[in-house]
Amino acid sequence: MDAASDIKYLTLGGSLKLKSGITFGPITVAYETYGELNPTKSNTILICHAFTGDSHVASHRSGDRPGWWEDMVGPGKAFDTNKYFVICPNVLGSCKGTSGPISLDPKTGKPYGLDFPVITIQDIVMVQKRLLDHLGIKTLLSVAGGSMGGMQSLTWAVLYPDMVQSSIVIATCHRHTAQQIALHEVGRQAVMTDPDWLNGDYYGKEGPKRGLAIARMVGHITYMSQASMERKFGRKLVGKEELGYNISKDFEVEGYLEYRGQSFVERFDANSYLYLTKAMDYFDLTEDGQSLADVFQGVRSDFLVISFTSDWLYPSEQSRTMVRALKANDVGVSYVELDSDYGHDAFLIDFGDQTKVVANYLARVQNDKAGRT
Amino acid sequence: MDAASDIKYLTLGGSLKLKSGITFGPITVAYETYGELNPTKSNTILICHAFTGDSHVASHRSGDRPGWWEDMVGPGKAFDTNKYFVICPNVLGSCKGTSGPISLDPKTGKPYGLDFPVITIQDIVMVQKRLLDHLGIKTLLSVAGGSMGGMQSLTWAVLYPDMVQSSIVIATCHRHTAQQIALHEVGRQAVMTDPDWLNGDYYGKEGPKRGLAIARMVGHITYMSQASMERKFGRKLVGKEELGYNISKDFEVEGYLEYRGQSFVERFDANSYLYLTKAMDYFDLTEDGQSLADVFQGVRSDFLVISFTSDWLYPSEQSRTMVRALKANDVGVSYVELDSDYGHDAFLIDFGDQTKVVANYLARVQNDKAGRT
Numbered sequence: 001m002d003a004a005s006d007i008k009y010l011t012l013g014g015s016l017k018l019k020s021g022i023t024f025g026p027i028t029v030a031y032e033t034y035g036e037l038n039p040t041k042s043n044t045i046l047i048c049h050a051f052t053g054d055s056h057v058a059s060h061r062s063g064d065r066p067g068w069w070e071d072m073v074g075p076g077k078a079f080d081t082n083k084y085f086v087i088c089p090n091v092l093g094s095c096k097g098t099s100g101p102i103s104l105d106p107k108t109g110k111p112y113g114l115d116f117p118v119i120t121i122q123d124i125v126m127v128q129k130r131l132l133d134h135l136g137i138k139t140l141l142s143v144a145g146g147s148m149g150g151m152q153s154l155t156w157a158v159l160y161p162d163m164v165q166s167s168i169v170i171a172t173c174h175r176h177t178a179q180q181i182a183l184h185e186v187g188r189q190a191v192m193t194d195p196d197w198l199n200g201d202y203y204g205k206e207g208p209k210r211g212l213a214i215a216r217m218v219g220h221i222t223y224m225s226q227a228s229m230e231r232k233f234g235r236k237l238v239g240k241e242e243l244g245y246n247i248s249k250d251f252e253v254e255g256y257l258e259y260r261g262q263s264f265v266e267r268f269d270a271n272s273y274l275y276l277t278k279a280m281d282y283f284d285l286t287e288d289g290q291s292l293a294d295v296f297q298g299v300r301s302d303f304l305v306i307s308f309t310s311d312w313l314y315p316s317e318q319s320r321t322m323v324r325a326l327k328a329n330d331v332g333v334s335y336v337e338l339d340s341d342y343g344h345d346a347f348l349i350d351f352g353d354q355t356k357v358v359a360n361y362l363a364r365v366q367n368d369k370a371g372r373t
Numbered sequence: 374m375d376a377a378s379d380i381k382y383l384t385l386g387g388s389l390k391l392k393s394g395i396t397f398g399p400i401t402v403a404y405e406t407y408g409e410l411n412p413t414k415s416n417t418i419l420i421c422h423a424f425t426g427d428s429h430v431a432s433h434r435s436g437d438r439p440g441w442w443e444d445m446v447g448p449g450k451a452f453d454t455n456k457y458f459v460i461c462p463n464v465l466g467s468c469k470g471t472s473g474p475i476s477l478d479p480k481t482g483k484p485y486g487l488d489f490p491v492i493t494i495q496d497i498v499m500v501q502k503r504l505l506d507h508l509g510i511k512t513l514l515s516v517a518g519g520s521m522g523g524m525q526s527l528t529w530a531v532l533y534p535d536m537v538q539s540s541i542v543i544a545t546c547h548r549h550t551a552q553q554i555a556l557h558e559v560g561r562q563a564v565m566t567d568p569d570w571l572n573g574d575y576y577g578k579e580g581p582k583r584g585l586a587i588a589r590m591v592g593h594i595t596y597m598s599q600a601s602m603e604r605k606f607g608r609k610l611v612g613k614e615e616l617g618y619n620i621s622k623d624f625e626v627e628g629y630l631e632y633r634g635q636s637f638v639e640r641f642d643a644n645s646y647l648y649l650t651k652a653m654d655y656f657d658l659t660e661d662g663q664s665l666a667d668v669f670q671g672v673r674s675d676f677l678v679i680s681f682t683s684d685w686l687y688p689s690e691q692s693r694t695m696v697r698a699l700k701a702n703d704v705g706v707s708y709v710e711l712d713s714d715y716g717h718d719a720f721l722i723d724f725g726d727q728t729k730v731v732a733n734y735l736a737r738v739q740n741d742k743a744g745r746t
Binding site: 019020021022114117118175176177178179181182183185186188189190192193194195200210213214217218221224226229230232233234235243244245246247249250251253254257258261274275278281282284312315 | 392393394552554555556558561562566567568587590593597606607608616617618620623627634647648655657688
């Protein structure tokens with residue numbers, strides 16, 4: 001079986017009323033599953049990926065391509081696929097199988113481009129809900145995710161309180177701040193001012209490669225920490241023994257950013273970059289003017305909230321704000337600030353404590369559930 | 374007298390041997406002066422501007438255009454021009470009067486563009502030294518600056534220890550870190566991948582306006598703090614009552630960044646952006662492999678080091694590193710971490726405590742000097 005065939009596709013019947021008010025369809029969802037659904041359908045864990053992730057959260061077998069949370073998901077791992085049925089869908093608006101701007105518009109037979117509707121984290125979650133409905137899954141043992149994945153996890157707990165038993169919310173926030181919006185806007189402007197963006201209608205042409213690479217370079221700086229960049233690169237030179245005294249690259253960190261920018265361009269669609277950053281910037285659980293404590297009033301899930309000491313993109317204070325609002329509702333919350341100097345990337349690469357914390361938490365959730373039944 | 378005539382120009386005789394080894398000339402320096410040089414020529418304060426600054430540190434008279442440190446420099450202010458002779462030169466490589474890539478190459482009659490040599494903070498300081506030599510000034514009561522200006526102040530104390538009596542070093546570092554280099558490199562790549570950059574030979578043409586605006590947007594985010602952006606903008610919308618659900622701007626912070634990017638393009642040269650960011654990235658007082666304490670061994674100046682609590686671009690820890698190395702040499706150092714949530718911009722806009730600290734420090738320096746003579 002080749003890797004591609006591990007991706008399953010579901011095309012939802014009918015259309016979906018999006019948060020914008022627009023009715024949109026058809027929508028195809030790409031997803032991967034791991035482990036077995038038990039007879040009572042009570043062992044499902046939904047894992048929500050971050051910004052540029054996909055449904056491939058882990059390898060399916062020996063020799064398979066590693067997934068983006070390979071160290072967290074698999075037999076005997078924190079998300080133990082011997083026990084749990086793990087499902088990971090690609091998000092709406094992305095370019096990894098689920099409908100997005102690069103998908104073909106059935107009306108024209110061409111990619112949607114900017115005709116794709118602007119979507120929100122709630123829309124992403126609603127599509128996931130439809131997928132689970134189709135699979136006949138009525139309860140989720142847990143909904144887990146970091147960064148944009150954490151926003152989805154939060155939204156699940158608020159939108160579908162009767163369905164979610166526990167929420168694992170990592171390195172994220174309940175609403176984007178001005179600085180978080182600003183960092184995304186730089187990336188969007190880099191893409192949209194690239195002459196090859198062509199108002200989003202660049203498919204089959206060159207595409208805004210320069211702008212998208214710049215956008216990704218900004219992103220990478222925000223995903224790392226001052227300390228992790230210093231340890232990894234410091235002032236090491238790239239391909240030279242001494243400073244070049246010309247306008248080209250001198251430092252290894254410059255070469256690294258170029259490499260990350262270029263490789264991103266090969267694997268991600270520029271319009272999806274615009275749409276998903278917008279979805280994150282729109283994200284604000286308190287948008288209706290309610291306090292966050294009020295928003296969490298109906299929540300019935302138990303929570304594990306994790307942040308990382310050196311994450312300056314989604315700093316711990318944002319997690320503590322959520323924890324306070326959950327506690328105000330007497331919701332069960334375990335909050336752990338993990339010591340890591342990997343910055344925001346820690347949720348994707350720093351697994352020592354994260355693995356133990358998640359494994360122990362899920363064991364407790366299962367025990368609590370067993371005690372109740 | 375019109376404002377422009379307050380700028381004085383000096384063309385240095387002969388050439389200067391730059392740090393790169395290249396001999397370069399002629400070099401013109403633009404500078405402005407405030408107050409009167411006393412008969413013993415002992416009351417001079419050299420003020421060094423930051424990255425995109427210029428020689429206009431303050432207005433010269435009522436109705437004159439305010440300078441970039443208007444609240445700090447003038448009669449009765451911290452840098453009291455009733456007492457001190459203040460001189461502020463535009464830096465080498467800039468585009469505000471001193472020789473830079475936009476200056477005409479006498480060999481071709483056209484702007485240098487990339488034929489301008491890559492320069493360093495030391496080269497900038499050497500040019501300032503030549504200017505002071507020309508003016509017959511042999512001692513500096515103080516050399517003061519923030520950010521890139523602070524790098525110049527540090528370099529003065531190390532290169533010309535017999536000439537500098539005190540050094541005021543604000544919101545800066547003794548060497549650029551990987552993160553600081555990375556943030557600059559994103560800006561440089563935004564400029565250099567703009568098709569209108571034309572390998573630096575864009576004068577008289579459109580120029581890399583889009584890329585330079587993107588670069589400046591990144592810069593502005595790093596100059597502010599999370600808190601100051603949140604207070605100023607939060608999630609306020611721009612020109613609309615509710616989210617637009619399209620790919621254009623929604624938030625005030627997005628409009629602000631665009632405005633700052635666009636206005637920067639009107640006032641700054643893209644090649645100067647490349648050259649001056651490079652000069653800062655090259656800056657490393659320990660580049661010869663010495664410890665910073667060793668580098669400061671010959672320093673005879675007294676120091677005032679100031680950092681700001683919310684400055685994440687040049688965090689206080691970098692100032693404390695310098696203070697420790699100065700103290701290791703028994704150099705007199707006053708270190709003040711000022712409480713401000715304005716981020717790196719604080720040195721340009723948050724004057725309450727900064728003004729008092731600088732005024733008191735200069736009074737002490739003058740008293741000490743009087744006590745010695």
